[in-house]
Amino acid sequence: MSETLVNRQWFYAKPITDHLTADNFARREVPVPELRQGQALIRNRLISIDPANRLYFAIQNYRRQIELGDVMAAFAIGEVVKSTDPRFRVGDLWHGDFGWQDYAVINSYDRAEYYHRCTPGMSDEDLLGVYGITGMTAYFGVEKVGRLTGRETVVVGGATGACGAIIGQLAKIAGCRVVGFAGGPEKCAWLTGEMGFDAAVDYRAPDMAQRLAAECPDGVDFFSDAIGGAISQATIPLMKKDARWYHFGNMSEYDNMVPGETAPRHDAFLTPELKAICKERNLRPIFLLVFDFYCRRLEAQETLASYIADGRLKAPNTTLSGFEKLPAALIDGSLGSNKLGKLNVRLAG
Ligand SMILES: NC(=O)c1ccc[n+]([C@@H]2O[C@H](COP(=O)([O-])OP(=O)(O)OC[C@H]3O[C@@H](n4cnc5c(N)ncnc54)[C@H](OP(=O)(O)O)[C@@H]3O)[C@@H](O)[C@H]2O)c1
Structure with a gap:
């Protein structure tokens, strides 16, 4: 019998009354669901903390508005650990809206521009930042x-x-x-x-x-x-x-x-x-x-990579470590603490 994986999640638990605070989030643990046909199980490695995350509660922008009980949404880099679709190869890295959780299930019909397989050989930080x-x-x-x-x-x-x-x-x-x-x-x-x-x-x-x-x-x-x-x-x-x-x-x-x-x-x-x-x-x-420009993502990535290779461009990032850091990173990060460049939280290596 296969062991059931536990998925830690941060979810939107308490309505925002004035400003977003860490108290608006709560933790829970849920079992990772069995995959259906055409899906992949992603293990989240690096989660992006973006100012726009703060808008997800107030408006519908490029993604659905977050409602009470929803897992907090966020872009991330994760690894395919299980798959029922040949397009998702175990071991590949993907970029997507995987949220504040250890595991996310993605579908072969997820067609949003920001679900894509990452170019191999690049650091998670660069994939989420300068090439993200x-x-x-x-x-x-x-x-x-x-x-x-x-x-x-x-x-x-x-x-x-x-x-x-x-x-x-x-x-x-x-x-x-x-x-x-x-x-x-x-x-x-x-x-x-x-x-x-x-x-x-x-x-x-x-x-x-x-x-x-x-x-x-x-x-x-x-x-x-x-x-x-x-x-x-x-x-x-x-x-x-x-x-x-x-x-x-x-x-x-x-x-x-x-x-x-x-x-x-x-x-x-x-x-x-x-x-x-x-x-x-x-x-x-x-x-x-x-x-709107994601159809040209790889071309931009190539140019940016050439600048990095010849030393003309740096890709600074500030990466915190640990699942428990997520709410505070969003609150402090957007308020401008010590962070420089792209802000991320690492869950797994
Ligand atoms: N249109 C798009 O497709 C798109 C895509 C990505 C991002 N964005 C937008 O781009 C903006 C920046 O995103 P980012 O990822 O670069 O954010 P970020 O890494 O968190 O950086 C935010 C920057 O804004 C500065 N800042 C924060 N509050 C400020 C204030 N009240 N007055 C002056 N400066 C302030 C910070 O300065 P210090 O840390 O030095 O204090 C920091 O340099 C956001 O508005 C985001 O929504 C738009």
Whole structure:
């Protein structure tokens, strides 16, 4: 008789009343189900902690909204440990929405772009980061919206994060002057030291708008912004006419989005003065959803891998270890603790 595997899960247990906290989650242990035809059992190895996870409770975006009792959703890298479908080979690594649990069952009909077999020979951290959703968000944003021609000035919001750190380095590779926003002097030093940015501005400093202006004496040609709020308000007045603006998220608002309440507008930070500047200079935020570009994922992966191989690109990550760390990682990670680059939690080796 085969032994029944136990699946540890974190699930959404208590409704969010104000902000998401670790107390909204609870643990349970359930048996791993027997596979039906056309399925695979995935053992989760590395779980991605993303700011967008916080939105899953409040809105339906690229996945179904999370309801009470659901396993917390998250992208992850996992290994096929059992299969009833030849497309899923035991031992292969897969990327998918496997959730906060040890084991996930996937189906051969799961056709979402983000279920894919991973290229062998790459680290789990790189598969989830620079070759995963955040790396692709950076790559396609720089290509489609940035269209950098070199010697331009680029401002990167959220520059110490998974997307921003890659965007800034891609802009450096393109020959631009790159200024990044970071939370605190240590993170600023990391951007200019480790990541090779030309300058960094502490977004918590009271005079951050003046500091940014001093670092961008010729104006801004490309603004990469997934944060919104004060950093957008500081950057827009510096943008040149027809400057490009990649606005692919609104992280400064994510904590204000509560289930059942109307989400704040994505451009709520635009004062009448800023709207006038945008109109006069033809500044328009361009939003891309990374999954719309997933048909070109392998091509992007190849280019990013070549930059890493020749030493021009680094793929920083902060990886915590242990199933019990998941809720705190989501709460602390999004609030900007010590993490640099892509944030993950490792469950298994
Ligand atoms: N459109 C798409 O397809 C797509 C895909 C992926 C991600 N995104 C969006 O991209 C954004 C960043 O994702 P990520 O994975 O790079 O996140 P991440 O790794 O958690 O990094 C977040 C960054 O934002 C900064 N930050 C956090 N709160 C801030 C605030 N109130 N003001 C200024 N900066 C703040 C952090 O700075 P410090 O840590 O230095 O304090 C950090 O650099 C999110 O909005 C996400 O939803 C969009």
